[in-house]
Amino acid sequence: MPPETRSFYPVIDCISFFGLGKLGLPLAALFARSELRTLAIDIDRELVARLRAGQVPYPEPGLDDLLAEAEPRITYASEARGAFGTDASIILVPTPSDAGHPEFSSRHIEQACRDLCAALKARTEWRYHLIVISSTVFPGTVATRIAPLLEQLLGRRAGRDFGIAYVPDFVALGDVVRGFQEPQFLLIGSDDEESHAQAAALFRRIVAPGTPIQHLSIRDAELAKVAANVFLCTKISFGNFLAQLADRLGGADLDSIASALALDPRIGGGFLRAGSPYGGTCLPRDVDAFVALARSVDLDAPLASAVRDVNKAQYDLIERHLLAGNPRCVAVLxxxxxxxxxxxxxxxxxxxxxxxxxxxxxxxxxxxxxxxxESAHAAFGDAITCHESITACVAAADAVLVCNSDPAFRGLAAKVAPDRRIIDPWGCVLGTHPGLVRIGRDQALAASLLASRRRKPSLRAVR
Ligand SMILES: NC(=O)c1ccc[n+]([C@@H]2O[C@H](COP(=O)([O-])OP(=O)(O)OC[C@H]3O[C@@H](n4cnc5c(N)ncnc54)[C@H](O)[C@@H]3O)[C@@H](O)[C@H]2O)c1
Known part of the structure; x- marks a missing residue:
């Protein structure tokens, strides 16, 4: 290590950004639009070629305009050599959970660190460089893997010669561009003042004025990110359990119950509604990682485990409603x-x-x-028939499942024949339909379903 001299902290004028995925590309473009020269790096050469050709690789609201506005200040590259001349770097690459290992892998972050450090090492004169990890990591990863790796690769000390900050993202796909600019709060994990100051100044460029910034240690920020998603899943599972209970009781309207509970600010209405089980790229794996984290220190996580159980029970409930009419063909929307x-x-x-x-x-x-x-066709092949319109999809189906709350499904009642069934876990279909089952919301239908289950013991086998 070089001697104990304080490094010169540059004003950040130019950044390198690693990982142009569903989150990384919008975030890199927001920094470029904020007048920072941005070297946007992704190892996927095809993706880089498409970006250079002006194509928008992901359907994300607002991304096309944002990329156009960022264009004068963003340069796309498939390798990291150009990071040599930048003042700070942000790494937002995948952190997959590999089969049987709920802890997220940091191998892609480590590779990006190797690529970055090889570029920075080419400098003849060292100057301070801020390195921001923005991928979701398994709590403890920065201290145990990333910081030691960076120190070893650079031969320099974290917190003195270079800065490390962990800035996790709380955005949701479909709302990424707005979400990055208008977050509820900004969480900055850092273990030294300069890293915090630099990271805060960097992210203030893109968030709305007045956005609260919470400064935590890196370890606490890592835990807070995963804990936030587990808490959201807890609320989802609570809402879904109310649906399961209302379904059994046969006389409850869970939307009214949830609206009443939401009036209590200690509870809050966000995510407290019933629908499909939670899914997607983050929530299920974050719950699994949380349980694994607790187990790693010999602690059970009964609450998080119950959240998973309720999620599975929601699948069972929807399946039971779907099969109640013995359908030969089901339309999944x-x-x-x-x-x-x-x-x-x-x-x-x-x-x-x-x-x-x-x-x-x-x-x-x-x-x-x-x-x-296309993804469904790739996954299921000839076991399913893909349709390009709702009308064509529901035409031959005995039962129709509304699997997400897309506003396009609100008018379904007029498109489905009256002798068919519509299973709506979200309660989003408007109007009336003789076969509409709003799970946990419709007293009469829930009661008739219960009665039909009692009449047909064979259906119990389905549960
Ligand atoms: N998708 C979400 O909703 C969401 C929300 C919050 C947090 N996150 C977290 O954000 C991170 C990224 O997620 P995403 O959905 O944007 O991933 P993604 O799979 O869409 O994109 C990741 C990109 O990183 C690139 N990449 C991989 N290794 C690289 C390297 N060494 N150098 C440069 N580029 C590299 C890949 O080619 C890919 O284009 C993950 O840790 C995820 O958990 C995701």
Whole structure:
């Protein structure tokens, strides 16, 4: 290590950004639009070629305009050599959970660090460089893996010669561009004042004035990010359990109950509503990681484990309603894990299609996003029929499942024949329809379903 001299802290004028995925590309473009020269790096050469050609690789509201506005200050590259001349770097690459290992892998972050450090080492004269990790990491990763790796690769000391900050993202796909600019708060994890000051100055450039900034240690910020998602899942599972309870009671309207509870500020209405099980790229794996983290210190996590159990029970409840009419063909509407995105990773629709296919029920599917339909075709092949309109999808189906709350499904009652059933876990279908089952919301239908289950003991086998 070089001697104990304080490094000169540069004003950040130019950054390198590693990982131009669904989150990284919008974030890099926001920094470029804030007048920072931005070297946007991704190892995916095809993606870089598309970006250089002016194409927008992901369907994300506002991304096309943002990329156009960022264009004068953003340069796309498939390798990191140019990071040599930058003042700070942000790393937002995948942190996958590998099979059987709920702890997220940091291998892509480590590779980005190696690429960055190789570029920085080429400098003849060292100057301070801020390194921001923005990927979701397993709590403890920065201290145990990333900081030692950077110190070793650079031969310099963190907190003195270079800064490290952990700035996790709280945005949701389909709302990424707005979410990055108008977060509820900004969480900055750092273990020294200069890293915090530099990271705060950097992110203040892109967030709305007045956005609260919370300064935590890196370790606490890592834990806070995962804990936030586990808490959201807890609220979702609580709402879904109310639906399960209302369904059994046969006389409750869970939307009214949730609206009443939401009036209590100690509870709050956000995420307290019933629908499909939670899914997607982050929530299920964050709950698994949280349970694994607790186990790593010999602690059970009964609350988080129960959240998973309730989520599974929500699948069972929806499946039970679907099969109650012994359908030969089911239409599944909404393949992406939430409206406004085409991402189908961890999609509840896929799990339900799998369950139906296992029972030899024919499945017709529809999603407004062509990418989502293609992913379904790739996953299920001839076991499903993909349709390009709602009307075509529901035409031959005995039952229709509303798998996400896309506003396009609100008018479904007019498109489905009266002798067919519509299973709506979200309560989003407007109007009336003789076969509409708003799970946990409709006293009369819930009661009749209960009665039909009592009449047909064979259906109990389905539960
Ligand atoms: N997607 C979400 O909703 C969401 C929300 C909050 C946090 N996160 C976290 O953000 C991180 C990124 O998620 P994402 O959805 O943007 O991922 P993504 O898979 O869409 O994109 C990641 C990109 O990183 C690139 N990459 C991989 N290794 C690289 C390297 N060494 N150098 C440069 N580029 C590299 C990949 O080619 C890819 O384009 C993850 O840790 C995730 O957990 C995601």
């Amino acid at each position: 909404g393949l992406s894990f939430k409206p406004g995105t085409s991402v189908t990773i961890g999609s509840p629709a896929f799990e339900l299609v799998r369950r139906l296919a296992q029972r030899s029920v024919r499945v017709a599917v529809y999603d407004p996003a062509a990418d989502a339909r």
